[in-house]
Amino acid sequence: MKLSKLLNCLNEYTVGTSQYSDVNITGIQMDSRKVVKGDLFVAISGFESDGHKFIEQAIVNGASAVVGEQSLSLKVPYFIVNNSRLALGRLASMFFDFPSKRKKVIGITGTNGKTTVSYMLKHILESNGFSTALFGTVSYTVNNQVYESTNTTPNPIQLQELLAKSLDEFAILEVSSHALTQARIEGLEIDYGLFTNLSHEHLDYHGNMQAYFKAKASMYNFLKPDGKALVSEFDFWGDKLSNVLGRKEIPVRTLGCSGNHKLIIEKINLNGETEFTVAIAENNYNINLPCPGLHNVYNAALAFLTAYEIGINPKQIVKALESFPGVPGRFEVVQHPRGAKFIIDYAHTKDAFEFCLQTAKEHKAKKITHIYGFRGGRDKMKRENMIKASSSMCDHFILTLDDLNGIEKEEMLNELSKLNLQFGQNKGKVIADRTIAIQTAWKKAQAGEWIFITGKGPEEYETEFTLPVSSDKEVLTYLQEGISEHFA
Known part of the structure; x- marks a missing residue:
């Protein structure tokens, strides 16, 4: 698509170069590493990095034109907009013909x-x-x-x-x-x-x-x-x-x-x-x-x-x-050989916890156990209410690790211990290794018990744990294959 036609989707912009040739645009990129010859590069001011710092690299990789928010002098056609994010969405929609x-x-x-x-x-x-x-x-x-x-x-x-x-x-x-x-x-x-x-x-x-x-x-x-x-x-x-x-x-x-x-x-x-x-x-x-x-x-x-x-x-x-078959990692049930139910769910809010745990009560669960953790770098304000919900509706819960996202392991474990002490009503304990937490519940599971493992659903682990698995579902499969013969 000709650059002049592509720019029609932008309400306003300033031409930041002295020369503007109507080049042919063959693609759009916001990542300079993906730029190839003929691409339009859109520089986004991100939360972790500023795309304007990578404009020169985009040009080296073949960018035919650039859109950004800063006043710069470039050797390719450059267009200054008030908001690069808005421009990117409109340019992408225009380029792919709406x-x-x-x-x-x-x-x-x-x-x-x-x-x-x-x-x-x-x-x-x-x-x-x-x-x-x-x-x-x-x-x-x-x-x-x-x-x-x-x-x-x-x-x-x-x-x-x-x-x-x-x-x-x-x-x-x-x-x-x-x-x-x-x-x-x-x-x-x-x-x-x-x-x-x-x-x-x-x-x-x-x-x-x-x-x-x-x-x-x-x-x-x-x-x-x-x-x-x-x-x-x-x-x-x-x-x-x-x-x-x-x-x-x-x-x-x-x-x-x-x-x-x-x-x-x-x-x-x-x-x-x-x-x-x-x-x-x-x-x-x-x-x-x-x-x-x-x-x-x-x-x-x-x-x-x-x-x-x-x-x-x-x-x-x-x-x-x-006839709805369900969703992977959303209230996904795995049967235990003794007659317990293990439920994998993505729930990661107080309301979602209550939906899950209330369902177990409605189905006359003899005992309810809950295994979950909190992701590093996320909303800390909701954690207290989540533990209160779990402790009020469960017979027992285990706090364990989720994705740390750059937070130190000991820092997260200290917070889990503190929250459990304050709001756990003597029903909870902390087991750092997520796979061992699930294994502990598996070994103790009894007929009629419902055990919820929440927070990750079908997602793979970002943290390395003891058991040779990469998700909550794989832990249960591993335990079924390795332990079920003992409960035949």
Whole structure:
């Protein structure tokens, strides 16, 4: 694409070079190491490094032009913008010919439930003959090809490139608050914007709940002219969002358990099964969900409402939900030879903990054990409430290591010990090695006990532990294969 045409997507810029030749651009990069001849390099002022420091390296590697925020004198065409992040998203969308215009895009934001709702929707759509791309925490799937997930929401170049490659009719995107504040979806257009819930998370990044909410709400700035908002009003923030969107005259479809909603959840039965009824358009539909827990009722109801708005027959939606196979690392159950259940879940907030642990109570667990830790360099403010939730709902819990992210091991262990002493109610202990913590619970597991291992889900370990495994699931597989014969 000619540089002059590509620049049409930018509202304004200053030409930072005395000479401006209309070169042909063959690619866009934000990483100077990936630049090849013919690329446009966009210098981003990042949190750990400043892309402007690597402009010369990008030019050496073949960059034909550069976009940045600083006044510089370069030997290639250079354009100064107010915000390189916004420019990158718009340039990537323009370069790949606005791929989100050519398909139906579903954006899902919220603290908990994004991944489960996205997988439920993918299953419903594909069960009804629609090809579907998926971008989220677990992986990216395009044209049935699976790519490793680098972030919950891809960077603008990767997102627009994969959307351009996609021949899928629908694209489902988990939209994180970090992605929204970092302009990763700039240039994207969304048909259906979904909101799950909001709870204490990422306040080390956003500062407070109002700023966190504002970041989430900004996803609706990317709706297409005929786009719709679908909002779960099961908490204060959902109700607040509906009011905000209503004032902007954005069409809003809400769901709840009572009141004036497009979809109402009725007759919830969680006693050993997960059954509920949804009422919509003066019709009732009974659903027997294979995923346990009230939180999954809410997730399924949001997926149902979205599929209904898309135009899928409600009976076919029910059929798909009742055959939903689940999500890797989301309430993934592994049976112990003695009759205990080990559950792997990504839960890493107080609310998510309570959803999981309450589900065990609803299913009459004889004993509840919880194994988890905290990631280094993340929101410390939520840790006290997470331990309080675990200690109040569990019979026993084990604090262990998660990803340290540059924090010293002893520093993290000291914090775990201190939190356990303050808020553990004499129910917890600290075992530094995550694999040994799980092995300890495995050896002691009894019939009817539910043991939750939370925080990582399907993710691989970044820290090296004792057992020769790379994830929570692999620990359990290792223990099953190595120990199960003793319990035959």
